[in-house]
Each structure stands twice: as C-alpha cells, then as structure tokens.
Amino acid sequence: MFQLFIHISDGKLHEVNTLDILPMEAGAFYVMDRGYLDFSRLHTISQHSAFFVIRGKSNLKFRRIYSHQIDRSTGLICDQSIMLTGFYQKKDYPDKLRRIKYYDEKTNRTFVFLSNNFSLPAITIAELYRLRWQVELFFKWIKQNLRIKTFYGTSENAVKAQIWIEVSVYLLVAIMKKRLKIEASLYTILQILSVTIFERMPLLQALTKEDYINKVEPKYKQLLLFD
Template structure:
C-alpha cells in the first residue's frame, strides 16, 4: 500500500471526498433545529506532527515537522464542507482566501484568523464573520449602544472604526466590537463582526459553536487513525487524510439514512467489527442497535449502583 500510494494522485481522493461531502450535507440538511436561519461554518486547522527524518518533504515549524489539515466545518449539519492539506509552516490566515464563501452565511474564526485584509474580502462577498480579538486593536468608537447584560455576560456592544496605520487601509468600513464575559470559564472575550442586526448574545453563542470543529478533529484522530501513516511520501499522507474524511462522510450518510438512534461513533464501531459479515447493512445496524441499547441500559444501572454506594460514604 505504501509503494502504491507513492504513485497515486491524491487529487482523485480529494475530489471523491468533496463529492461525498456534498452528498452528506444534502442528506443532513434540516435535520437539526438551530437558533439562526443562516448557514454557519467554523474554520480552523489541526496539526499532525511527523518525524522529519522519515517524512523528509515536510518543513520545520516551531521546531517540529508536520502537516496541517485546514477544515471548514458545517455547524448545522456536522459535516466538513471544505478541507485542504498544507505544510505545518503555513500560517492559518494564509488559507482564508481559498475558502468558498457563501452570501449571507456566518464564518466563525479563532484569534489566529484576525487578518483585516482577509476579513474585508469576506465582507465584499456579502458574507458575515465572527472572529475573536488577537491583540488590542487601535480604533475609535463610532457608536456606543450602551448595552450590557450581566445575566447573559454581554459587557459592551459598540460600533468602531479601525485607525491603525495598516488596519484602516485594509478594513475601511465600521466594525462591531462585542465584549463578553464567560462566567463558567471566568474569562473575558472580545469579538468582531460585520453583522449589525444579530444580537450580541447570538454573536457570543455563534462563537461558542466554533468548538464543533475542534471536536471533529478530535474524533478524526481518535477513531480514523490519521496520526499514524502507512506511507512516508506526501502523496501517501494526503491520500490517507482524504480517505479518513471520506469515511467520516460515509458513516454520517449511513447514520442519517439507516440508524437514526445511533451516534456516528456507534455506527463506525459496528462497521469496523463487522467487515467480514455478509448481511444487508440495514439489518446489521438494526440488530446491533438493540444490543447497544441493552448495553447502555446496563451502564446506566451500574452507574446508579455506583452512585448509591458512594453517596453515604461522601456524607460520612
């Protein structure tokens, strides 16, 4: 497999992954209720560390070599809508111009993407962004709404204009600046957005959904084996990553069409342990679904027994 993947073109796997992404998104559209009608996407990257002496084509980044998987995650449908693989030395904001932006859609970014030139390009397309402040920006207040709500955590909501030497040229339009205090983490966040109509609470909530792309990366690394590679060439690494994305989409399609009461991980676990069983897929999932329900009930009963035994001891 390693030798074969040296010669194979990874673009075939990339195009097939993108095709399955479009099918999975279409099938999962409208399955979940969301507090906002616009499409919502979270964009981030994850670094896969590689050994420089083995993966000789990689470059050092902060003393480590590896590749980055930049992913645009569809928050509503829980499906990646766009993915690109680069070297670890590529800064996250350098990939923002390759994102396929949609009109009236929201794009959620972490502070690494606080690039005013790229953000202005998003505004010109007619899309909206929510990004966290990376460092203290130089600005002047155009309009102060004098809005704060201690119950929800919103501390201020102002309309500003950037006055920095570079930033005022790169983003000449007014921006909305929201300061939010998170009681759970005891931290203060500052968000920038070009949307004027959405409430400050909804802007903070939109940023909270950015965590879904982090969960996707964690799920991929834990269950689809993209931290260890069968080949050492650039082609082999890209093929394995795109194959993992393809697998995720296939499992999501099966979950949507045949196993509504099972999670994506449960479907993957059933398929991985039943590869040599010759049985219709729907029948296999329905039979395993009953076993999983019984297993979950046993876990709940055992946990309750554990809690009942622990309470008297804690009180004592």
C-alpha cells in the same frame, strides 16, 4: 455539524494564509480564532457579501461610534459599532466593525468578538463563536477514532489521499447516524461496521442489534496528523 471545506497543508503554511484559498460564499459566516486576524483578508470576506466572527486582540486600536443596548444577564458586556484607528489597520479595513464583549460564566473567561454583521443579536454572535468548538471536536474525534497507524505511501499525494479517506469515513458515518436516527456513538457504529461489513444484513439492523456492545476503546499508538 458537517464540514463543507477542508484544506490539508504542511506545517510551514501559516494558518492565516488559508484565507486566501478559502472559497467565499455570499451570506455565509466564517468563524475564526485570533490566529486568523488579518484585516485586509477580513475586508475581502466582507466584499464578497459574506460575514465573519473572529476574536479580537487586546491591543486593538479603535474609535467607538455607537453603543447598542444589551441584556447584561446574558453575559454581554458591550455591543459597539467601531472604526479602526491603527495606521495600517484602518487602511486594511476602512469600514465600520462590530465589537462585542462577552463574559462566559461556564469558563470564567471574557471574550471580545469582531464582526461585520450588524443585524444578528449580539448574543447570537457570541453563540456562533461557541459553536466553533464543534470543529475542534471534529479533529479530536478523528485523532481518537480514525487512526492511521501506517502510511501506505510517502509522497504528498499518498499521504493526503489517506487522510482524505479518513475524513470521508467520518462524514459518511456522521450523516448515516443523523439520517437513520441512530443513538449509538460514532465510535460504536465504526466498530459494528468493521465486523459486519461483509455480512448480508440490512445496515439499520446491524446497527441496532443488541448483541453488539460498546467496547472500551483500546489504547495504541498512531501517527500524529494534527497539532
């Protein structure tokens, strides 16, 4: 999974407000956690012919229109077409929604998903949300491997530029790993590149030499970039 859009802001900006600057692409899926649940903004996504998958809240007020057939062996509990009945909610989102309830056996947790897509199988909607975890792993990998020990500037632009460089390095290494079909981990690739960057050697040769070993990642302090 490669990130196509990233927005860097200070800690004062509420996460749901990022939906106002998110570029809308027709046919795209926007998968979000409950912190982004704002029905007026979700309706904007729908009006752009795009789709969303988001976790629902337990206090959601709705009226069931229709219940679709499900295969309970997959973990699905229900697949419903609904209309919102809350005073403000039904004004913000006047169209019908899809409500999917799913039990994840691995985590022993039950999830409720809301979506405006009615064509995909319900289990696919649940799987799309599970893939959202790859974004969490992306930031976890950056914090662990692309360490910023010192900021070289104190202005907003200087800090953002340094973070963007870190993100760009991740994407370049990830794309290279995929295209060259390199089995080594991203951390190992970074370590090899750090000691061979000035050597006159084909890139693939440097990344496949048996002389390089995957050293244990050292522990040292870094500045906190993400909560």
